[in-house]
Amino acid sequence: MASDAHPAPQHGFAAAFVAGVLDDALDAGAKVYGVSGLQGTGKSTLAAQLVAAATARGLHAVTVSVDDFYLDRPQRQQLARDVHPLLATRGPPGTHDLPLARETLDALRDRRSTRLPIFDKLGDRRVPSGQWREAGEVDLVVFEGWLLGTPAEPADALEAPLNALERDEDAGGSWRRWCNDALARDYPALWRRIDRLLFLQPPGFDIVPDWRWQQEQALRARDPSRPGMTRAQVDRFVQHYERVSRQALRTLPEIADVVVALDADRKPLYRISGI
Template sequence: MPPDAHAAPPHGFPDALVACVLDDALEAGAEVYGISGLQGSGKSTLAAQLVAAAQARGLRAVAVSIDDFYLDPPERQRLAREVHPLLATRGPPGTHDLALACDTLDALRCGRAVAVPAFDKLADRRLPRPSWRCEAADLVVFEGWFLGTPAEPEAALQTPANALEREEDADGRWRRHVNAALARDYPALWRRIDRLLFLQPPGFDVVPAWRWQQEQALQARDPSRAGMTLEQVERFVQHYERVSRQALRTLPGLAEAVVALDAQRRPGPLRKRGSAAARR
């Protein structure tokens, strides 16, 4: 890993770019502005900066992550028993509480105060409801690693994407389930996004290093709690690879705005490409 791979932008995205993205959201009249980006791309950082910039302009703004709607371990273990063992791992389509996600975004869109869930990644569980934050918003910044990504054609599922699929999903049952969930269940959530920005990396190959940096940051916040090793992270990201590659193929042409990132996560300019009507 090169020494400068730690995050660029190391202190967040440039203020000028954040201002351009906020203007893009406000000019479009977006109540829910989506930020889609592969693991470690900086989408949570950009979401936090957008919220701060919106609040500085007198707006009520809140960041919401699709990660906070992961199913808890008991529900994923049920899927692992009934469908496929790989569904015990959080993250891929089919491992989210979509009803809760849709209800939360709908309530926030109405401007009323709502309890927003939070997921503890180190503990691998959703925090108890009494600890959820209560928010009301004029602008919701909704971020997630595969927001807006469409399902793949059935024929594309035949060839394994990586060692995980070859060795642990030889019959394709897991990837077919994930793809079917993406096709059937997630469009209702995507329709709640008024405008979508894609943080476009140079390719999937940068993702393992980016995700390892993210894991190190999580562990640094609480050294008393065990996180994943590098080897575990490398296996973990394989659960996301197929859908990530589908995002890379499709989102540059579907998202209403795109910011290209280089391997050190340095961003290019905001590029706009149209309205949400085309995406839907």
């Protein structure tokens, strides 16, 4: 059903939409509520708004991003030497500290005090543990990330490269096979810790490079003294994510508990399950 009540999230999603998503989480009894979506779809924005809305209702909620569980740069550089040079780049399956992610979500679910890791994207480094956020007993965890819930591809889908990065830098397919194997083997245990999953569905992958460039500009605007990526670097960076992103677009509409379709301005197009 089309709805004009949900504006684009440049300045946040509409309060009524956020309240509907929060109601969905609480009505389902979700302790860990997953928000999945491709780069630039507004996952972090929605997660922050959900925490604020929950706080306004007297609940203690925290947001946790899968991005904060990236392996630190030295660990990825080791993978690049041992497995494939493309594993130096954060983000694809196999570049996350999954034991830490599972331990963190388990502690939050059990209402145990824990510290939440922080990853500095501009510096491409994990922040020292002494600077991590403290989290006490929580009522709701909003867990957001670009690949949450996405299953691995069948082996035959990996044969042909789908972009210039795969064609020129992974001609033999060893990188994409290694990432797909990691997604099949290591990530389902993390997905099982999500009680309910919402998928922010963009109109297609082709819009993602523009949305990711907007993110990059916002990051640099917050701290102009620090270097960021150029547009050409962003376009190459996004190609690391393209294969799993397209797999998410194919599969998550049937996997997620709630699907919210977005238009080119990130405006929710219709309500599902009362949202």
